[in-house]
Amino acid sequence: MNVEREKQAAAEAAAEYVADGMTVGLGTGSTVAYLLPALARRRLSIRCVASSPRTEHAARELGLSVEPFGSIDRLDVTIDGADQITPDGWLIKGGGAAHTREKVVAAAADQFVVIADSTKPVEALRPPVPLELLTFGLSATQRRLRPVKLRGVPASPDGGVIADYLGPVDDPARLAARLSATPGLVDHGLFPPELVAVVLIGHDDEVERRL
Numbered sequence: 645m646n647v648e649r650e651k652q653a654a655a656e657a658a659a660e661y662v663a664d665g666m667t668v669g670l671g672t673g674s675t676v677a678y679l680l681p682a683l684a685r686r687r688l689s690i691r692c693v694a695s696s697p698r699t700e701h702a703a704r705e706l707g708l709s710v711e712p713f714g715s716i717d718r719l720d721v722t723i724d725g726a727d728q729i730t731p732d733g734w735l736i737k738g739g740g741a742a743h744t745r746e747k748v749v750a751a752a753a754d755q756f757v758v759i760a761d762s763t764k765p766v767e768a769l770r771p772p773v774p775l776e777l778l779t780f781g782l783s784a785t786q787r788r789l790r791p792v793k794l795r796g797v798p799a800s801p802d803g804g805v806i807a808d809y810l811g812p813v814d815d816p817a818r819l820a821a822r823l824s825a826t827p828g829l830v831d832h833g834l835f836p837p838e839l840v841a842v843v844l845i846g847h848d849d850e851v852e853r854r855l
């Protein structure tokens with residue numbers, strides 16, 4: 645298994661979902677790093693929104709047009725990686741701490757395309773689940789979310805503290821509802837199947853499409 649080749653194959657297949665004139669959400673991570681040159685090579689006239697400063701910088705370096713996500717109210721397609729993918733389409737994202745913005749760009753898109761190598765599919769989700777927390781009331785929020793651990797990485801571009809929920813993820817819908825209902829939590833890395841249009845998984849010699 646060549647994981648880098650698998651990421652590249654999935655990313656290049658995803659670039660085909662983008663057509664001239666589209667608005668495109670760009671995710672974050674090492675798989676998306678293969679998407680950006682694949683998109684740039686197609687020389688399309690597209691308007692992009694980036695889910696992180698890292699992606700924004702890399703996309704601009706390749707000549708892609710990146711706009712602030714304030715004035716565009718919907719996207720045609722968003723393409724992003726994932727840390728875990730279940731057979732029924734639940735994702736865990738946020739290994740790169742960008743999950744809050746990634747969820748915003750995924751939810752704004754008509755089509756959310758997930759790209760991954762063959763190490764990402766799992767039978768069942770397992771911790772950690774990435775979190776972003778407000779600094780205000782941080783200790784109280786941490787107490788309500790136990791077991792939780794601060795990640796010790798820089799704050800998000802929106803000033804949020806990055807942490808990980810370490811408890812069981814046996815019932816992702818229930819856990820997602822509980823996390824979303826916790827005051828002080830900005831967002832979490834559980835992405836429901838309803839958000840996902842297609843998952844492209846690179847394998848040694850083919851790209852598997854899960855709809």
Ligand code: 5RP
Binds near residue numbers: 672673736742
């Ligand atoms: C960043 C993410 C990434 O999409 C996820 O961590 C997958 O990254 P990679 O493509 O590097 O494996 O959610 O917050």
